[in-house]
Amino acid sequence: MDFFQCTTFSEAQQLIADSLSEVRANTQKVTLVEALGRIVAADIIAQEALPPFSRSTVDGFAVRSEDTFGANEMSPALFQIIGEVVMGREAAFELLPGQGVAIPTGGMLPPGADAVVMLEYTEQHADDMVMVLNMVAPGENVIAKGDDVQGGKIIVFRGQKLAPQHIGVLAACGWADVVVYHKVNVAIISTGDELVGINESIKFGQIRDINSYTLGAMLSAMGCSVKPMGIVKDSFEQFFAVLSQAVSTCQLVVISGGSSVGARDYTEKAIAALGTPGVLIHGIAIKPGKPTIFGMANGVPVFGLPGHPVAAMVVCQQFVTLALSKLMGQKESAQAVTIQGHLSRNVASVPGRDDFVTVRLVKQDGQYIAHPILGKSGMISSMSEADGIIHIPTDKSGLYVGEMVEIVLNKSVEW
């Protein structure tokens, strides 16, 4: 029953990446507030220096640093204070030798000044005279114009997913709008004669459609617009009509259960009928997730995923994500970040196959211990109780107790 001529894990990744090397989502302009989590479509270059003027980092007196040279508590330097810098106003003083200006944290350094003496190191001498009790070096207690960002420098690169800190640097540089890739429209088609919708009553022999919910949630979390196309049963004609509509209205199509024994022929035939090159992958040497189909129908990537909920999630995470990151020109896949932990027991695998094992994490003495979740495949509870997944690569026949493994987390880190 080895019905698939399997592609290896890395070949499958390469094939999917290559198939999408020329396809890109459209771009659109959004406001900065809407840009969180979106992918930048072109390098963004600072049009101005940040800070736009030299600023004090402390409360004190702006001075010419050379006037403080040699100053100490025994022989302070005397300064004439000619005014006060007001926050948010131009410091329109021109310092002459021996003069200083009172300045608050963040205030603009006046022309001529090149350092700030902290208030702690000064003593009032007369109404407009201050004694400075130690030396300051040029640039001391100052952020110079352009220290944070130089004008003309790239502040956010194309393909960056915008996190709060990127939103911050864009705000700082005055970018009220950003050009990002459009959200990718993803169609999800569920197949399976045993499936019923979540609001329907269930009869003996039927089970509820899980995958359109888990896949929809995963794809939403990855920044897609998800378009559920319902549960398709019965006939090739009906399936072909739904898939045609999906391919013509969406940029990516996921068929849940589309690789199961009954539906496989439908899926492959329909993909092929919708445009070249048709089906490119008939099965991947992974567990779970082997019966996976991938094809390109008239420029639109189509995935036929296994019906087993865990297998469908693993394939979505490993391959659909990759396709999405290519569509949006992301440099790294969203799933690249992992944590490390020690395995609590031996886990067997088979060389030539990549295995994915759900684990629970327990923190012990500052280290994570990864406990594989045992149980029959396809159980959604094994996924909902897991903290993450470990990947046993193709060249290993298993992993050993105590071994350090990388865990792809099942939960989100906020920023």
Place this chain on the structure above:
Amino acid sequence: MDFFQCTTFSEAQQLIADSLSEVRANTQKVTLVEALGRIVAADIIAQEALPPFSRSTVDGFAVRSEDTFGANEMSPALFQIIGEVVMGREAAFELLPGQGVAIPTGGMLPPGADAVVMLEYTEQHADDMVMVLNMVAPGENVIAKGDDVQGGKIIVFRGQKLAPQHIGVLAACGWADVVVYHKVNVAIISTGDELVGINESIKFGQIRDINSYTLGAMLSAMGCSVKPMGIVKDSFEQFFAVLSQAVSTCQLVVISGGSSVGARDYTEKAIAALGTPGVLIHGIAIKPGKPTIFGMANGVPVFGLPGHPVAAMVVCQQFVTLALSKLMGQKESAQAVTIQGHLSRNVASVPGRDDFVTVRLVKQDGQYIAHPILGKSGMISSMSEADGIIHIPTDKSGLYVGEMVEIVLNKSVEW
């Protein structure tokens, strides 16, 4: 100029948690599709077993396992095949000894059958007769009713943030709606005479408002409804009016720059005037972020954050998140997940103070190396270029090159 009587990091966390121990967001019912990323407000109990009937995990023949005992290739067991299980239909056969039923993967096990023989281990003998070439144990190749989820068991606990796998288990158990906590309305007030909005033109001495964007993005990513209240300048009266409105319409208030020298008195006075117990924290022994104010105004938590962008983000991550997770009854703070890496150089700190240092991560021989980002504090670029932040606890005078450190990631992991 040590103007604050500082609270330690852990005292501050405790005080914030204690202040919010009795306050909870309201709850609401949402559809399962809308529930992604929301926090469940009550334990959810399975009303039915999953799977709702025993299912085959392979293609083959459902049999009474005892009828196969002793079977092997030399002396196969002979079965009469009395029919075929159809996907999605009740298997209404009653197996007698020596009888079997053809069954597809996922099909319902007929009454009397307790195991499935894989197709590979059978040979067709006559039209309705099949030879079974090896033994199956009771339960072999079967997921029994309730194996995945037992009826009456808690499938999602109160306080869980719903990830795709939780959405999946809820779909599987037929939960079309979920009761979750309302999104917390968070007001963000920016203060600072030097600040101008992102769409305004900038004059010498002025800088753009960064924090309302970074804080707004962080709080959105944490699942809040963010309500920007604009930039407040000039007078206590104006500030008090805006803060009053924020406290009466939102469940949490963040004042950016509300702890700077000029605004501190305003902030403390206004919080105190709005209700007991008023200001509880005047400064926290952390760097950056020391000038932080926290109070409770008539049951609403109010944070006065430093104006420096990096300090504001650190305080938001360490303390505002904690307040939010308390408001929504989350068991663990969203920021709990970190990765480990080796420090690339010594980093000095001061005992009695908790320090936060932005780092860049480089992967080397399968391990992360954390490179501290040097530079003057308050630079947004030091945050936008960082991959994460390390925390130097209060009892350390620094961290050493090569030391293993925990890094809170600056980027999101999708599910």
